[in-house]
Amino acid sequence: MKEKFLPFALPLIEEDEKREVLEVLESGWITTGPKVKQFEQAFASFIGCKHAIAVNSCTAALHLALDAIGLKEGNEVITTPITFAATAEVIRYFKAKPVFVDIDPETFNIDVKKLETKIKELSKLKAIIPVHFAGQPCNMDSIMKIATDYELGVIEDAAHAFPVKYNGRMIGTIGDITCFSFYATKTITTGEGGMITTENDAWAERMRIMSLHGISKDAWNRYSAEGSWYYEVIDAGYKYNLTDIAAAIGVAQLRKANLMRERRKKIASMYNEAFKPLPEIVTPAVKAGVEHAWHLYIIKLNLEMLTIDRNQFIEELKNRGIGASVHFIPLHIHPYYRDTYGYKPEDFPVAYQTYKRIISLPIYPKMTDGDVGRVAESVNDVVKRFRR
């Protein structure tokens, strides 16, 4: 009997999400309102931060964060090439320049040794956007020290890193501003959505205002009984607000965020165990002192020991009913960045060589132990079949 295809990612949507959404739908207030406020307050207390601002994506969050720290045309911002398009495109929104620093070969996070070397070459550098890749926090102690030494802003792309601690501190309380994603595949979801956290009052106010047309009062104040009709537009803002419908899903997801993280962690350890006997497979390296959110579980192929390449490996998994993916195609080899800045693949050799060898396997709370076993067996089967 042919088994059902196991998708690469699935959200965990249960009765409590449905109930929360239904309540909002029946309340008469479906856009930004009391549910968003509730979600923001619950998120802030979960993280232990002063401000949490809900927006409609992590991309919007990153954009607002760069606006808040005053990024200008011609400035430079450092990030890594192994990230999603969003991290670099927001820099381009300002006609500023994304400057890539290669990744650490073990964690695939920004290489902090190369970071400082690169900073010394730049004259218009304004900020660093570390990406907590796959859910493993970057070396924040080094990054914050470098940022202080060179007077740079730190905007964390924590799209993969909720909820996790770095050396005992929650991600969302370390850098100047932290941006989270609630996209459908992320560790908690609102369908589409994001959250910004910061300790800085002025930045928080600026991001709140710019998230809704540069208006100095939000819609809830304007239209509720106690609000007034009067508002002022203080800048040309954006339309980045989250709806109460989405926030309702978020409120329910937040309540089980730790449980879902535990499940992801369990799946990761089952995979680690299963792949231990396979020298062809390098399992994820987790640094001491950090928690891993396990948004992604990425294996690296020892291609020298196999007769097939990464793409064929993914095809073989698909033939066995397993969905897999690649995170990420390095930004510098995409046509836009390649042609705008004249990059060659080998300009960031670790990112490029890593890219050719990585496969993201399914890892999500909805997976049963049987599903995990099927994935592990399929990987095992492909390795044995195509071993050199």
Ligand SMILES: *Cc1c(COP(=O)(O)O)cnc(C)c1O
């Ligand atoms: C998903 C993702 C984003 C963008 O998140 P959205 O909420 O979809 O805008 C940004 N950075 C990284 C690393 C991501 O994986």
